[in-house]
Each structure stands twice: as structure tokens, then as C-alpha cells.
Amino acid sequence: MAMPQNSTRENGFCFTQTLDFSHPSPHPGNAGRTFGAVSGQDACGTPLSNGITSSGVPSPSDSCAEPLCSATSAEEETQPEGGIRYVSAEEEELACGWGGVTPGCLQLCNTSKGVLFFLCVASFLQGMTVNGFINTVITSIERRFDLRSYQSGLIASSYDIAACVCLTFVSYFGGNGHKPRWLGWGVLVMGLGSLLFALPHFTTGRYEARSAAEVGVCGGNQSLPCSQAASSLSGYRFVFMLGQFLHGMGATPLYTLGVTYLDENVKTNYSPVYIAVFYTAAILGPAAGYLVGGMFLNIYTEIGREIGISPENTLWVGAWWIGFLGAGAASLLISIPILGYPQRLPGSQRYIVMRVSEAHQIKDGSHKKASDPNFGKTVKDLPRSVLLLLKNPTFIFLCLAGATEATLIAGMSTFGPKFLESQFSLSASEAATFFGYLVVPAGGGGTFLGGFLVNKFKLRCSGIIKLCLFCTVSSLLAILIFFIHCPNMPMAGVTQMYNGSALPGGSLNLRAACNMECGCLQETYSPVCGSDGIMYYSPCHAGCKKVSEDIRNGKKVYHECSCVNKTLLPSPGHAEAGKCTSSCAKKPLLLCFMFVVILFTFLSSIPALTATLRCVSDRQRSFALGIQWIVVRTLGGIPGPIAFGSMIDKSCLLWQDQCGEQGSCYVYQNSAMSRYTLIAGLVYKVLGTTFFIVACLLYKPPPLESAPGSSDASENGNSDLQEHKPSLPADEDI
Numbered sequence: 001m002a003m004p005q006n007s008t009r010e011n012g013f014c015f016t017q018t019l020d021f022s023h024p025s026p027h028p029g030n031a032g033r034t035f036g037a038v039s040g041q042d043a044c045g046t047p048l049s050n051g052i053t054s055s056g057v058p059s060p061s062d063s064c065a066e067p068l069c070s071a072t073s074a075e076e077e078t079q080p081e082g083g084i085r086y087v088s089a090e091e092e093e094l095a096c097g098w099g100g101v102t103p104g105c106l107q108l109c110n111t112s113k114g115v116l117f118f119l120c121v122a123s124f125l126q127g128m129t130v131n132g133f134i135n136t137v138i139t140s141i142e143r144r145f146d147l148r149s150y151q152s153g154l155i156a157s158s159y160d161i162a163a164c165v166c167l168t169f170v171s172y173f174g175g176n177g178h179k180p181r182w183l184g185w186g187v188l189v190m191g192l193g194s195l196l197f198a199l200p201h202f203t204t205g206r207y208e209a210r211s212a213a214e215v216g217v218c219g220g221n222q223s224l225p226c227s228q229a230a231s232s233l234s235g236y237r238f239v240f241m242l243g244q245f246l247h248g249m250g251a252t253p254l255y256t257l258g259v260t261y262l263d264e265n266v267k268t269n270y271s272p273v274y275i276a277v278f279y280t281a282a283i284l285g286p287a288a289g290y291l292v293g294g295m296f297l298n299i300y301t302e303i304g305r306e307i308g309i310s311p312e313n314t315l316w317v318g319a320w321w322i323g324f325l326g327a328g329a330a331s332l333l334i335s336i337p338i339l340g341y342p343q344r345l346p347g348s349q350r351y352i353v354m355r356v357s358e359a360h361q362i363k364d365g366s367h368k369k370a371s372d373p374n375f376g377k378t379v380k381d382l383p384r385s386v387l388l389l390l391k392n393p394t395f396i397f398l399c400l401a402g403a404t405e406a407t408l409i410a411g412m413s414t415f416g417p418k419f420l421e422s423q424f425s426l427s428a429s430e431a432a433t434f435f436g437y438l439v440v441p442a443g444g445g446g447t448f449l450g451g452f453l454v455n456k457f458k459l460r461c462s463g464i465i466k467l468c469l470f471c472t473v474s475s476l477l478a479i480l481i482f483f484i485h486c487p488n489m490p491m492a493g494v495t496q497m498y499n500g501s502a503l504p505g506g507s508l509n510l511r512a513a514c515n516m517e518c519g520c521l522q523e524t525y526s527p528v529c530g531s532d533g534i535m536y537y538s539p540c541h542a543g544c545k546k547v548s549e550d551i552r553n554g555k556k557v558y559h560e561c562s563c564v565n566k567t568l569l570p571s572p573g574h575a576e577a578g579k580c581t582s583s584c585a586k587k588p589l590l591l592c593f594m595f596v597v598i599l600f601t602f603l604s605s606i607p608a609l610t611a612t613l614r615c616v617s618d619r620q621r622s623f624a625l626g627i628q629w630i631v632v633r634t635l636g637g638i639p640g641p642i643a644f645g646s647m648i649d650k651s652c653l654l655w656q657d658q659c660g661e662q663g664s665c666y667v668y669q670n671s672a673m674s675r676y677t678l679i680a681g682l683v684y685k686v687l688g689t690t691f692f693i694v695a696c697l698l699y700k701p702p703p704l705e706s707a708p709g710s711s712d713a714s715e716n717g718n719s720d721l722q723e724h725k726p727s728l729p730a731d732e733d734i
Contacts, residue, residue, distance in 0.1 A: 094346045098339065109337065112266045112345060115180075116274055119258050120281035121334050122187045126251045127282045129194055129327045130159055131413065132289010134244070136432065137320035140297060141240065144207055144317045145200065145233040158241040160638045162248025164630055171256045171626020172382060176619070179261040182253045184339030190250025191331030197243030198324035200236040207301055207317055217547055217558065218518035218540050250331075255282075256625040263613055263621065265348040269455050271613075276451020276606045283443045283602070286413070289323070290436040296322045385623055393698040394465075394615045395624060399631040401468070401691035402608055404684045405601060406636030411644030411680065412598070413439075418648070419677065422668040423486045423590065425582035442595045446602030454607050462699055464611040469692040471604035476685040478600065481593035482678035485670045486584035491527075491535040492542075494654050494667055498563060508654065514563035515543045522657045525666055528558060529580035531573045532565035542575050550576070597681075615699065647676040 095102040096110035108114070138152050147155075174182040262278060263271045297318030298311050311318065389395055416439075421431035450471075454464055492498045498512035510522065520540035528536050528544070536542035543562030550557050556577040564573025609625075616624040651672030652665035 094342045094344070096340050096342060106337075106340065110341070110346060112262070112274065112348075115265065115341060115345065116262065116277060118334060118338050119183070119254070119262070119278055122183075122190075122254060122331070122338065123258070123278055123282035124285040124288070125187075125327050125331050125334065126190060126247075126254060127285020128289035128292070129190075129285075129324065130244075130247050130251065131286035133293045133320075133323040133327065134159075135286075135414070136290055136293030136297065137318075137323075140301075140317050140320040144301065144320070145204075145236050147234055147237055151234065151237050155237060155240045155244055156641075157638060158244035159248040159251075160633045162245040163252050164633050164638075166249050166252045167256065167626040167630045167633075170252045171623045171629075172385065174253055174257045175260065175622025175626075178343045179253075179257045179622075180338055180341035180343070182257050183261070184335045184341075186250045186253035187331050187338060188250070188335040189246055191328045191335065193243045193246025193250060194324045194328030194331060196246060197240060198321040198328070199243075200239050201301070201321040204233060204236070206305075218515065218520070218543050218545050218562075252629075256622055256629060259609065259625060260613070260622045265345040269458060272451035272454035272606055272610045274451075275609060276448045279451075279606060279609075280444045280448045283447055284440060287436040287440045287444075290432050293320075293323050294432060296320065385620060386627070388620065389616065389624055389627055392616060394461075394695050394700075395612065395628075397691045397695035397698065398465075398608060398612050398615070399628045400635070401472075401688050401695065402612075402628060402632045403635035404688035404691065405472075405604065405608075406632045407640035407643065408601060408681065408684050410637050410640030414641040415644050415648055418668075419673065422673055423582075423670055424584060424587055425489045425579045427578060438591070438595060439598060442598035443602045446599040447605055450603045450606040451610075454610055459607075460701070461611055461614040462696060462701060464607045464614070465692060465696040465699065467607045468604040468611065469689065469696060471600045471607075472685060472689045472692055475597050475600035476682070476689060478593050478596040479678065479681040479685060481590060481597075482674045482681065484586050484590065485674035486582060486586055486590070488653075488667075488670050489535055489580050489582060490533070491537070491667065492563065493537060510537050510541055512563060515541050518543060525656065526577070527579050528575040528577055530561060530564040530575045533580060534565070535580050536561075536563065536575060539575060539577075544575055611695075644677075644680055647680055648673055651676055 094110075096106045096114075097103065109117075134156060138156065141147065141155075142152050170182065170186075258278065259275055262274045266274050297320065299319040299322070300307050301317045301319050301321070303319060417431040417435040420426060420434055424431075424434075426434065450467075453459070453467065457463070459467060488495050490496050493503075493510040493512070494508060495503065497503060497509065498514065503509060510520070518540050520538060522537075524538050524540070526538045528539050528542055530536055530542060539547070539558045539561070542558065542564055543560075544558035544564075545560040545562075547556055547558050549555070558575045558577070561573045561575050564575060612624060612628055613621050648668070649665060651669045652667070653669050654667035655665055
């Protein structure tokens with residue numbers, strides 16, 4: 001049969017001569033015509049390395065097939081006179097299993113789809129734990145272990161610190177090693193981190209809520225002792241930091257080696273879709289973490305113990321630790337199958353042979369060094385690897401663009417629920433759930449759609465960067481919606497005087513004649529909504545004297561409230577626990593454009609990642625992703641929440657008073673919050689647009705003659721060897 005045309009990136013050889021597989025050649029010197037010396041039947045039966053059996057029947061999907069020729073394999077030893085390199089007869093272990101244990105049933109999962117499933121589960125667990133549970137329970141942990149806000153901030157940032165420390169080492173050595181083993185051990189370490197994070201619940205005594213009957217009602221017991229001395233429980237913050245550090249270490253291989261392992265084992269044009277599915281699972285994880293974590297917080301932390309307070313009470317601590325136990329156990333289980341995968345999947349080598357390089361061409365030709373099979377296997381090559389990436393301007397500006405997008409994503413994911421809570425007068429749990437519903441279709445859908453578009457239109461590297469530019473400009477225009485905002489709900493003593501007049505100079509005045517005799521404390525913030533539609537700082541500040549519970553919704557209802565306007569009521573007003581419901585007419589418009597901003601921001605994530613993989617040499621992919629993650633976390637992920645938080649704090653109207661010390665913000669001015677969010681969004685979106693433009697202008701693709709024959713096939717999905725048509729007569733030698 002006629003052998004189809006092939007090409008590689010390194011030597012660009014192609015051959016169309018007739019190959020005879022009917023019998024082995026006894027002379028190695030005839031290897032230029034026959035493959036008897038290197039082919040034959042392997043341990044699984046009949047298939048040859050490129051999926052051609054002795055009878056000439058193609059079988060590219062056979063799991064036992066080994067690749068015939070490789071452009072990057074270090075095992076290429078034979079170099080016949082025709083200039084064609086052949087893979088040695090030494091067989092590679094491609095079975096799925098652990099050491100000598102390779103059950104036949106496991107081989108059903110030894111495919112790219114099997115790997116994708118397990119990596120999706122791992123990324124889902126990582127997102128649910130780190131970006132879901134942590135953000136949901138951080139307030140409960142502060143309350144339970146007497147932590148300050150900056151201490152809980154250190155707990156959250158320990159994840160990014162660990163990732164930055166480990167990224168260079170993991171991406172460099174893991175990229176040239178056995179990727180599934182690095183991935184499996186990483187997921188296992190991540191599981192141990194989750195179990196460690198839940199450990200303080202079991203090593204501390206029972207939580208005793210300092211509560212008294214009817215605290216907060218006018219005339220009730222208003223004493224709340226201040227604890228000036230730091231509690232001994234605050235030392236547990238180091239345990240939480242260590243747990244987060246293990247989370248960061250374990251997740252490091254997932255988004256570097258996991259991405260490149262998927263990319264290496266699928267067709268070039270299918271790679272963006274696989275990566276998009278992988279990242280979509282990572283985005284759905286936090287949404288599940290918000291929903292499940294919020295559900296667990298409605299359970300008291302000491303399960304089975306009767307308590308006289310409800311989840312709405314500021315002293316309530318929910319069962320924050322349950323989610324970490326479940327996620328930790330699931331991570332330990334999912335690491336077992338990942339550890340069993342081979343270094344490369346069966347049949348994947350043919351995708352490497354067919355792949356066309358789109359790496360940026362450096363003027364001095366130094367990018368060719370990365371094509372050496374021995375490059376990157378020792379520490380000595382580390383400085384040269386870094387230098388090659390620094391000489392690649394497309395890679396550098398893609399990293400900077402990724403950092404600006406990461407800043408927005410990190411800032412919005414942290415303060416997005418707070419923005420909704422303030423603008424629409426929602427409770428914290430309602431805002432978190434609402435934001436989760438917004439992120440799932442916009443973030444998850446945008447991530448998957450980005451990979452689908454790259455595959456659908458067969459985009460090459462320059463086209464992918466232009467798609468990223470289009471998405472960034474679209475989200476830049478949509479972010480202008482923050483020019484509008486919802487007005488603050490009227491709050492007595494905070495946004496207006498008790499008699500309805502404006503507060504002078506934005507000052508705070510919670511005392512009035514109607515609550516002067518109540519002895520209310522500013523430390524007890526528990527907002528209530530009066531029957532007059534005005535919010536009050538607490539039942540005490542509303543002058544309420546009695547309390548009951550609404551059977552319909554379980555909320556507390558306060559009666560005989562002297563401060564509630566009763567001009568139209570026959571008896572003293574009443575108030576209901578919680579904030580007043582906002583009737584902002586701009587709510588649908590704000591939500592619609594927020595959806596567009598999130599959609600287009602995530603729509604560019606997978607194309608940008610794909611462009612990064614394609615603009616560097618194959619052997620530098622894992623290391624390039626590692627360096628990119630360092631840049632993204634250092635310039636975006638870590639400072640992003642700090643920058644957004646600092647700007648949003650400038651819009652605070654009412655600060656918490658913790659025994660004379662300033663705590664967190666209770667009430668924000670909505671107009672100022674929208675204005676500062678708009679400024680931050682515009683700055684980072686303009687920077688991102690600029691970086692994508694520069695990356696597109698400076699990208700220098702390989703010359704067309706370096707990608708003969710297989711370029712069309714590779715881009716159009718015809719990657720099976722038998723589908724390529726020879727460009728030369730079958731009897732002509734190359």
C-alpha cells in the first residue's frame with residue numbers, strides 16, 4: 001500500500017514511497033524501504049506503531065498502537081541514508097495501571113476522554129474548595145476563632161503564595177517528566193490540605209455563643225463584653241494557612257501540566273475544546289462551593305446540639321468544616337486513577353508528528369534550541385528556557401494581558417457578591433447565591449464557547465489573538481454600564497436623619513429622642529426594616545420593645561417600635577429583621593450588562609491560553625504555562641482583590657465598631673461604589689486591550705514552507721495518517 005505523506009517540525013521530511021509490510025527485512029540497511037526491523041507485531045497482537053496492520057487495514061484507534069515516527073522523541077536511534085528517522089524497537093509502557101497492576105477494565109479509561117473526565121473532577125473539587133468554600137466560610141472562621149480581617153486575608157493569600165513558590169519547579173521538571181504522576185500526587189496533596197483545614201474543628205472545645213434573651217431590644221440586656229486580649233484560638237490561623245498552602249501546592253500541576261497533557265494527547269484543533277471543558281469544570285466548582293457551603297452554614301457548627309439563636313444572628317457559626325471533609329476525601333479518591341495513567345496515551349504520538357509549529361520566530365534563531373530532545377532535562381537548561389521565553393514578545397504580552405484579566409476576575413469574584421448586596425439591598429447569603437447563578441451561565445458558558453469558536457473557525461495563533469482582542473473590547477464597552485447605579489435604601493441615622501432630613505456632611509447620628517432611653521450599643525449591628533419602609537441600625541435603634549417570630553418565614557418581628565413613623569398607622573410601628581427589599585428599576589439593566597462583562601471576560605480565557613501554547617516551542621509549553629501563572633498571580637491574582645477592596649472601601653458610609661477599633665464596612669454608598677468599580681474596570685480593560693494589540697502586532701509566525709503537507713490536515717482535523725493524500729507519486733523517493 002502507499003504510505004501517506006508526513007511531515008515534522010524539525011526536519012520537514014516527507015515520504016510517499018511504497019512500503020511492504022508482508023515480511024520483515026533481515027537487513028537493517030534496507031530499512032529505508034521496509035519497516036521490518038522496527039515494526040512487526042507488539043505484545044497486544046497485530047497493530048503497528050502508526051495504526052497499520054500487516055494486512056494493510058488501518059486501525060488508528062487501537063489502544064495498543066505505538067507511533068512509527070516522532071519529531072521529538074528521545075528514543076529515535078536509527079538514521080537511514082534517506083534522511084528519515086525511525087522510532088527504536090524498544091516498546092513503551094502505555095497501559096493504564098499502577099506498576100504491574102494493569103487491569104483490562106481500566107484500559108477503557110485510557111483515552112483522552114477518560115483523562116479529561118478525571119481532570120475535570122479534580123479541577124471542580126479545586127474550584128469548589130479554594131474559590132467556593134473558603135470565600136463562603138471565611139466570616140464564620142473569623143467569628144469562631146477570633147480572627148481579624150487581615151489575618152483571614154493572609155489565610156486566603158496563602159494559596160497564591162504557595163502556587164508562586166512551586167510553579168517554576170513543577171512546570172519545568174514536571175513538563176519534562178511523567179505528567180500524570182505529578183498531577184496525581186498534586187491532587188492527593190490538595191486533598192490532605194482540605195482535611196487539614198477542617199482539623200481545628202475537632203481539636204478545639206465546643207463553641208459557646210455569648211447570647212442573652214432579647215439582646216438588641218430597647219430596654220433589654222445590652223451588655224456585650226469587649227475582649228481586648230487576643231484569644232488563644234487565633235493561633236489556629238497558622239493551621240488554616242498551612243492547609244491553604246497545601247491547596248496551592250497541589251493545584252499547581254493541575255493548571256500547567258494538566259493543560260499540556262490534554263493538549264499533547266488530542267488533535268490540534270480539538271485541543272481548545274478539551275481545555276475549555278476542563279476550565280468550565282473549574283468555573284462550575286466555585287458556584288457549587290457557594291451553594292453547598294451556604295447550605296452547610298445553615299447547620300450549627302456543633303451538630304446535634306440545641307441552640308437558642310438562628311442563622312440570622314450575628315453570633316451564629318455554621319458547620320463550615322463539613323465541605324472540607326467531603327472535598328478532601330473526594331480528592332484523595334480521584335488521585336488514584338490519575339496516578340495510573342501512562343506518560344502519554346496510546347496513539348498520541350501521531351498527533352505530535354502531524355502537529356505544525358506556530359511558535360514565534362526569534363530573529364537570532366534561538367527558538368530552535370528548544371527543539372533539541374535533550375533540552376530542558378537538567379537544571380542547567382533552566383536559565384536558557386527563561387531567556388527563550390523572555391525573547392518571545394508575543395508570550396510576554398499575552399502574560400501581561402492575562403494578568404489584567406485575572407485582576408478583574410479576582411476582584412469581581414471577591415467583591416461581586418458585595419456589589420450585588422449593596423446595590424440591591426440583599427443579605428450576604430442571597431447575594432452569594434445570586435452571584436453564583438450569574439457566574440454559572442456567563443463564566444462557564446463563556447469559557448466553553450471560547451474553545452468552541454477556536455475549533456469551529458480553525459483559528460491559527462494570530463486569529464486567536466484577534467479573537468481575544470475582540471472579546472476584551474466588547475467587555476470594555478459593556479463595563480460602561482457602571483455609570484448607573486441603584487440608590488441606597490433610606491437608613492435612619494446613616495443616610496438620613498430620623499426625621500427624614502439629610503445628614504450634614506455624611507456624618508453618623510444614630511441617637512434620637514425616640515431611642516434615647518434604650519441605651520443602644522453601636523457594636524450590635526442588626527438591621528431591621530420598619531413598616532414605614534426605612535431601615536434601622538438595630539431593633540434597639542428603632543425603639544422596638546417586644547419581639548415575636550413570624551410563623552410563615554421564621555423571621556423575627558419587632559413590635560412597639562417608637563422610632564418607626566406611625567403617622568398613618570393607628571398603633572406604634574413594627575419592624576422585621578433584615579434589610580428592606582430594593583425596588584430599583586435599573587436592576588435588570590445592571591444584571592444584563594454584568595452578564596455580558598463576565599461572558600466576554602471568560603470568553604477570551606481559553607483562546608488566550610491556546611495562543612500561549614501555540615506561540616512557544618512544544619518542549620516549553622508546560623514551563624511557559626508555569627511562568628505565565630506566576631506573572632498572572634503576582635500581577636493579577638494577588639493584588640487584584642487588594643486593589644478592588646481598597647477602592648470599594650473608599651465608598652463606605654458605616655464602619656463596624658469593635659470596642660473602639662474600626663472593623664469591616666456595614667453600609668456602602670452605591671453611587672461611589674459604582675464609580676470606583678467603573679474606574680478600576682476601565683483601567684484594567686484598557687491595559688488588556690493594549691497588550692493584546694501589541695501581542696498581535698509583534699507575533700511572527702513560522703514561514704509557510706516550514707509547514708508542508710500536513711498543515712491543512714492538522715488544522716482541518718484530518719489527523720489520521722490514512723486520510724492524508726500523497727503530494728508525490730508513490731514510486732518516487734524523497
